[in-house]
Amino acid sequence: xxxxxxRCAEGHVFSTASFPMQQADRLGPGRLIRxxxxxxxxxxVPVTLAKR
Numbered sequence: 680x681x682x683x684x685x686r687c688a689e690g691h692v693f694s695t696a697s698f699p700m701q702q703a704d705r706l707g708p709g710r711l712i713r714x715x716x717x718x719x720x721x722x723x724v725p726v727t728l729a730k731r
Contacts, residue, residue, distance in 0.1 A: 687714040687721035705720065 683698040691714055698710060714721045 685723040691716040
């Protein structure tokens with residue numbers, strides 16, 4: 680399973696095995712997932728290599 684590196688709304692960067700609906704471009708890149716640092720549901724977007 681491919682892992683995706685994401686950044687939450689608080690700025691925490693982490694990887695996740697499940698990033699729901701990655702192929703749904705019409706909904707935008709962000710998703711609500713639980714951040715391991717905040718321990719809350721946060722809006723998260725994939726991090727590109729240039730931004731790492």
